[in-house]
Amino acid sequence: TQLLEQSPQFLSIQEGENLTVYCNSSSVFSSLQWYRQEPGEGPVLLVTVVTGGEVKKLKRLTFQFGDARKDSSLHITAAQPGDTGLYLCAGVDTNAGKSTFGDGTTLTVKP
Amino acid sequence: NAGVTQTPKFRILKIGQSMTLQCAQDMNHNYMYWYRQDPGMGLKLIYYSVGAGITDKGEVPNGYNVSRSTTEDFPLRLELAAPSQTSVYFCASSYYYRGSISGTEAFFGQGTRLTVV
Numbered sequence: 687t688q689l690l691e692q693s694p695q696f697l698s699i700q701e702g703e704n705l706t707v708y709c710n711s712s713s714v715f716s717s718l719q720w721y722r723q724e725p726g727e728g729p730v731l732l733v734t735v736v737t738g739g740e741v742k743k744l745k746r747l748t749f750q751f752g753d754a755r756k757d758s759s760l761h762i763t764a765a766q767p768g769d770t771g772l773y774l775c776a777g778v779d780t781n782a783g784k785s786t787f788g789d790g791t792t793l794t795v796k797p
Numbered sequence: 798n799a800g801v802t803q804t805p806k807f808r809i810l811k812i813g814q815s816m817t818l819q820c821a822q823d824m825n826h827n828y829m830y831w832y833r834q835d836p837g838m839g840l841k842l843i844y845y846s847v848g849a850g851i852t853d854k855g856e857v858p859n860g861y862n863v864s865r866s867t868t869e870d871f872p873l874r875l876e877l878a879a880p881s882q883t884s885v886y887f888c889a890s891s892y893y894y895r896g897s898i899s900g901t902e903a904f905f906g907q908g909t910r911l912t913v914v
Contacts, residue, residue: 695837717901728801728887728905729840774839778901783828783847783893784855785903787839 689713690777690788698794702764707791709775710757716780718758720749723772723790734778765795799823803888803906810878810913818873818909820888828891829871830903831855831863833884840887846871847893878913885910 690711699705709718717736721729733742735751735758742749746769748761762769772792776785804819822829827848832840832855842855846865860882862874871890875882889903 690839692839719901726907728889728907729903730905731902734901776840780896780901783891783895783901784830784842784845785901787832787841789837789839792837 690775690786692773692775692788692791694791695789696792696794698796699765701766701795701797703795704761704763705765705793706759706761707773707793708757708759709788711777712756713777714755715777716755717778718751718755719776719778719785720758720760721774721776723774725771729772729774762793765793767795767797769793770795801888801890801904801906803886803909805909806907807910808912810875810911812878812880812913814878815874815876816878816911818875818886818888818911820871820873820906821869822871822888822890822904823869824890824892824904825868826890826892826904827868828893829865830889830891831861831871831873832887832889833857833882834887834908835884843873843886875911880913883911883913 720732723729738753740751746763772790774790775788830845831843844863846852886909889905891903
């Protein structure tokens, strides 16, 4: 079983601060996805990273895939209360068409 | 466009009862998935289906059954409910073909919150 470890598990910061959350695995994945989940809702895809070393930006969010395709990070610049939520990484098995999810990072951004 | 629709949204079951969680998607996706999410945790795959008539076990299949008679519907059956099955259940779907990267975005329903007492 491929496992994904996310850190930190919980993060509480003030509006305007920067933060980085991490997703690590001992296994290589074909690609890695980041989802955000708000309370009472299902996860929504933010980004998919495919190539080792790849960096993708989505407004104030920067996603990086490790060179060995085993780890990834999500950096948020100038966090806002609207960024509050559970951030999940998911490693994709393209042979089976299914994903393995990490346990998530719960982010709270206080005004 | 409704996307992925799950019913019911909430349910309380007594130990030993059975129920079926319904899931329907209107995006003509071939793959469908059932996950459970325990408090403060990520998603664990229960079962998935690559198309009508084909299902396969995920990480935590014990105590559950599924069927996929149509492309649109993927019900999850709980037999003999136990307190350990208290969780939030998410159904998801995606359009996927072997080797695809872009086709792996999963679209999720809003979840069913199940409590077994």
